[in-house]
Amino acid sequence: MSTTRGAQVKDDEALDRRHWRWAVLASMADYIDAGSIVAGSAGLALWASAYNLSSGAVGLIAAFSSNAISAGVGCLIGGWLGDRIGRKRVYQWDLLVYAFGTLFVIFSPSLPGLLVGFVIVGLAVGADIPTSWTLIAEFSPARTRGRLLGLTNVFWSLGPVLTLALAWALAPLGVLGIRIVFAHLLVVALVTWFFRRGMVESERWRNAGRSAGQAVAGGARQATMRLRDFTTRANLRAFAFVFAMFLPWNLVAGTAGFFFPYILRTVGGAGQGTSVALQAMGFLIVSITTSVVFMPLSDTRHRRLLFGIGAALQAIAYGVLFTFPLGVTVAVVYLVVNNLGSGFGQGPFFRVWSTELFPTPIRASSQALLYGVVRILIGGWSFVVPVLAATGFHTLALILLLLLVASGVVGLVFMPRTAGKTLEEIQAERAAAR
Numbered sequence: 001m002s003t004t005r006g007a008q009v010k011d012d013e014a015l016d017r018r019h020w021r022w023a024v025l026a027s028m029a030d031y032i033d034a035g036s037i038v039a040g041s042a043g044l045a046l047w048a049s050a051y052n053l054s055s056g057a058v059g060l061i062a063a064f065s066s067n068a069i070s071a072g073v074g075c076l077i078g079g080w081l082g083d084r085i086g087r088k089r090v091y092q093w094d095l096l097v098y099a100f101g102t103l104f105v106i107f108s109p110s111l112p113g114l115l116v117g118f119v120i121v122g123l124a125v126g127a128d129i130p131t132s133w134t135l136i137a138e139f140s141p142a143r144t145r146g147r148l149l150g151l152t153n154v155f156w157s158l159g160p161v162l163t164l165a166l167a168w169a170l171a172p173l174g175v176l177g178i179r180i181v182f183a184h185l186l187v188v189a190l191v192t193w194f195f196r197r198g199m200v201e202s203e204r205w206r207n208a209g210r211s212a213g214q215a216v217a218g219g220a221r222q223a224t225m226r227l228r229d230f231t232t233r234a235n236l237r238a239f240a241f242v243f244a245m246f247l248p249w250n251l252v253a254g255t256a257g258f259f260f261p262y263i264l265r266t267v268g269g270a271g272q273g274t275s276v277a278l279q280a281m282g283f284l285i286v287s288i289t290t291s292v293v294f295m296p297l298s299d300t301r302h303r304r305l306l307f308g309i310g311a312a313l314q315a316i317a318y319g320v321l322f323t324f325p326l327g328v329t330v331a332v333v334y335l336v337v338n339n340l341g342s343g344f345g346q347g348p349f350f351r352v353w354s355t356e357l358f359p360t361p362i363r364a365s366s367q368a369l370l371y372g373v374v375r376i377l378i379g380g381w382s383f384v385v386p387v388l389a390a391t392g393f394h395t396l397a398l399i400l401l402l403l404l405v406a407s408g409v410v411g412l413v414f415m416p417r418t419a420g421k422t423l424e425e426i427q428a429e430r431a432a433a434r
Contacts, residue, residue, distance in 0.1 A: 011142035011422045019140065023148045025199060026136050027155035028192040029091065029128035032098060035159035035185050036066040036121050038279065042167040043178035050175050051111055055387055062382035064115055066122035068254065072375030074126025079368020082131040083361060087138075088201045091131040095193040098124035102186040106179045126375065130368040137355035137363070138204040142422040146298030146352050150290055153348040157287035164280035204423070208360040229362045234430040238357035239370065242350065245410040247374050248403035249346035252318070254378040255385055255400060256338070274328065282335035289343025297344075298352065299419050307415065310345025311408030314338050318404055322397040346407050356418045359427050 040061070048058050064070050074094075082090045101124060104117025133152060140148045163181055170177030229235070297306050317338030324330045358366035388396040418426050 013141050015141065015144050015147075019144075019148060022139055022199065023136050023151050024155075025192065025196050026091070026132040027152045028188070028196075029125065029132040030152045030156035031159035032095075032185055032189055032192070033066060033071070033125040033129060033159070034156040034283075035163040035188070036125060036182075038160040038283070039163050039167065039178065039181045039185065040065050040118065041279070042164060042181065043175070046175050046178055047111075047114065053111065056383070057111060059383040059385070059387075061111075061115065061118060062385070063379040064122065065118045065382075066125050068122070068382050069376050069379030070119040070122025071126035071129075072122075072372040072377075072379065074123035075130055075368045075372035075375060076126075077123070077368075078127025079130035079364040079366075079372070081127070082134060082364030082368070083205075086201050087131040087135040087205060087364060088199055091128050091135065092193070092196050092199065094124045094127045095189045095196070098128075099186050099189045099193075102182050102189070105182045106186070126372065129371060130364045133351055133355055134364040134367060135199075135202055137423065138202040138360065142425075143299050143420050145356070145423075146419065147295045149351045149355065150295040150298055150348050152351055153290045153294065153343070154287045156347075157283045157290065157343075160283040161280050161287065164277070164283065168277045168280065204360045229359070230366070232431070234427075234433065235358060235362075235366065238353075238430070239366070241410070241414045241416070242353050242357065242370050243374070245346060245407050245414075246350045246354075246370065247377065247407075249350075249407035250374050251378060251381055252314075252400045252403050252407075253342070253347060254375075254381070255396075278328070278331055278335055281332075282339040285336060285339035286343045289340055290348055291343075294344035294348050298348070301419060303349075303419050304412065304415055306344050307346070307349055307411050308408070310341040310343070311404070311411060313341025314345055315401060315404045315408060317341070318397055318401040322394055322401055326393055346411060349411065353416065353418075356423065356426055357416065357430065360423065 044058060044061065047053060047061070051057075053061075062068060078090050078094065098121055101117050101120025101122075104113050104120060106117075108114045108117055133149065136148050136152065137145055163185070166184060167177065167181050170180055173180070294306065297303075314337075317334045320330060320334050320337065354367040354370055355363060385396065388399075416426075416430075421429075
């Protein structure tokens with residue numbers, strides 16, 4: 001196998017410290033992404049009270065946060081750049097943009113500055129996600145690719161746990177406490193940027209550039225080839241499957257991730273500290289189940305069973321929300337059951353399939369298109385959620401339940417058999433399929 005600056009493509013090698021270090025640095029994108037979402041969710045009710053915001057203004061914050069539109073746009077930009085100029089260049093520098101955006105959130109005295117900060121933060125984390133996940137997939141040995149991509153889900157959960165724990169401890173400080181929470185994310189981003197400077201570029205991406213007849217130093221894809229690459233039959237099938245599975249699930253996850261403390265306070269009557277602590281508990285459960293269930297089993301022949309159980313548990317949890325009045329007890333039952341399933345259901349499998357099912361030259365762009373469009377659609381959905389929650393929470397719970405059922409059915413029926421195969425083997429099989 002060829003090497004460039006220490007990066008190797010060896011699909012039969014065992015995991016070592018180098019793989020884990022690279023995966024941790026890449027997974028920090030998920031830490032600050034999810035941390036930004038839940039920090040915003042923890043502060044939503046506080047901002048609404050401090051700035052006297054209407055339901056429409058609350059929806060506007062959510063729509064343009066790192067949970068939705070701005071992250072979607074950043075994802076599209078970052079994925080395109082990741083395939084054009086390299087994964088490393090994008091994900092090495094976007095954290096400085098993220099740090100700049102958090103300064104607006106920390107020091108903003110009113111809604112306009114808050115929105116500017118959320119937009120910048122969303123653009124930055126959106127750009128980081130496709131390049132980070134793609135880089136993990138491309139340096140991972142074939143039989144441990146799911147395990148290392150599962151680490152991104154663990155960090156996506158740890159970010160909220162630590163962020164919400166801090167928000168809970170600082171709850172008596174009100175808006176000042178949320179400013180301190182975002183200051184912690186600023187520090188994490190800068191430290192991660194410092195350590196990422198030594199990351200290597202993806203050897204698979206370099207090899208794809210060479211095979212396309214491009215100069216190694218440039219590494220950019222020819223723009224005239226991109227439409228043809230996206231619209232092959234295999235790639236269109238992959239887009240259809242992943243999008244149909246991920247969109248309904250992420251509408252549900254996005255609602256819970258950003259709005260749960262707000263809903264529990266305004267509908268369930270819980271206090272700020274209680275609502276934040278409950279959400280932190282839920283994310284901790286996700287990190288544990290991803291670590292002990294998904295990561296050891298995701299590269300085996302048990303993927304279908306794993307996915308089915310995870311999807312079913314999440315549907316049961318939303319059935320509980322639909323059936324019983326919302327309160328602290330119901331919230332605890334929902335959080336435990338839902339997050340047990342989330343740790344090895346649609347979320348972590350999306351990370352695997354969105355990288356496995358597309359060829360190297362368009363891998364980051366394809367993933368960005370899927371993830372970015374879904375985030376933008378969540379932005380539109382975010383305008384509706386506060387209104388539904390205020391006028392009829394059970395109606396919202398039923399809609400979320402039906403979305404989860406649809407996502408689970410798509411995943412179970414059309415799941416590809418890719419576990420343990422190299423990225424090149426997967427592409428060859430998909431190209432040969434008719």
